[in-house]
Amino acid sequence: MKILEQIAQSIVEQTSSLLGVSMSITDAEGVIVACDRKERIGSLHRASAQVIREGREVVFTKNKAKILENVLPGIATPIRLHNQIIGVLGIIGEPSEVEKYVNIVRNHVEMILHENFRTESLLLQMKTTELFVQHLIHFNEWENNGELENYCEMLGYRFHLPRVCLILHLPSLAQIKAEAKPVAFSQIELKNVICHQFQATMSDIVCPIGQDKWIVLKQIEEQKMGTLAELCERSARKLTLFLERHHLHCKVSISYGKCYKGLEGASKSYRQAHKALIIGLEKNKNNAVYSFDSWAILPDIFLEEMDFSFLDLFADDIQKIWAHPEAEMLVKTFLSYCENNMNVSRTARFLYVHRNTLIYRLNKINQLFKIDAQSFEQCQVLYIVLKKSIKIRALQRQG
Secondary structure, three states: OHHHHHHHHHHHHHHHHHHOOEEEEEEOOOEEEEEOOHHHOOOEOOHHHHHHHHOOOEEEOHHHHHOOOOOOOEEEEEEEEOOEEEEEEEEEOOHHHHHHHHHHHHHHHHHHHHHHHHHHHHHHHHHHHHHHHHHHHOHHHOOOHHHHHHHHHHHOOOOOOOEEEEEEEOHHHHHHHHHOOOOOOOHHHHHHHHHHHHOOOOOOEEEEOOOOEEEEEEEOOHHHHHHHHHHHHHHHHHHHHHHHHOOOOOOOEEEEEEEEOHHHHHHHHHHHHHHHHHHHHHHOOOOOEEEOOOOOOHHHHHHHHOOHHHHHHHHHHHHHHHHOOOHHHHHHHHHHHHHOOOOHHHHHHHHOOOHHHHHHHHHHHHHHHOOOOOOHHHHHHHHHHHHHHHHHHHHHHHO
């Protein structure tokens, strides 16, 4: 069994050193997979077959060991996992001297095997869930939705009740991966922390979806969505403390979409949560929670989703604006003026300029942009044009 081979040598080295006795472990085929005498590793230990066949402890005295090939004096005992013999533990030495260690060491080995088996099973389950979630969030790309529904049924997940998608952003995890640093906690530990915060029932799905992101697909009644922001705020603080205790300092952010039924609804909620996270991190970095239906980020989501093609209508005007020697200052002033509800006093305070300075700039904007800066409709159109053109200019610089 692979799990035995993976951990056998470390068990032998640690236990042998601690007790001061020589040890070996063979697999179910009688091949030595671990030994403090490393030259024996890989050799066939035929006497293990007797231990496995009889399913009991066997004592090998000096006289008995002499007539057997590749056998040393000592005691051999079967190693069991889920009541199945998967190998043999051999403690080498005078049987009367080493018999006191047999039960202790065997129990220790079996306990570690059970723990490793449990960990491997949980990791496999997590990977299976992650694969399903990856298929789910790309629901629109599936040609045959019936296959995904069968996959869902096989894993025992139900989507007939409304769910909301949450995305947890933990940027320090990506940094660890990039720098190849050891992590002081396992994915299972992190999952347990996240589940403790969000998993009210076993039908709530929790798994990683990247180096620095985890997803929660949580069953929730629509009338309880109002309490979700508070839960996310509290959970973000607790996750931040968890990472800090392991010397990882970063701001944990959580975003979520709206509540929907069905597989397609879960996929839609994910896209909303993903969009809210991107916009939220760009616009409100100090916040910990971003909701798709929050008016603090909805205008930016609206701008993000707009088609670039409409800018062709304003191409000449945009070129003229950015060609002006004071373009950067005037554009910043105009955007701030709009984002401060076209309130001159409030905008002046925001920009740390005198009120008369702002009025002078607004008059200049009126002349340059040929608009009435007191007209909401005109400012609205120019605001959208400038925000989209800024986005395009940024993309062009990156390219």
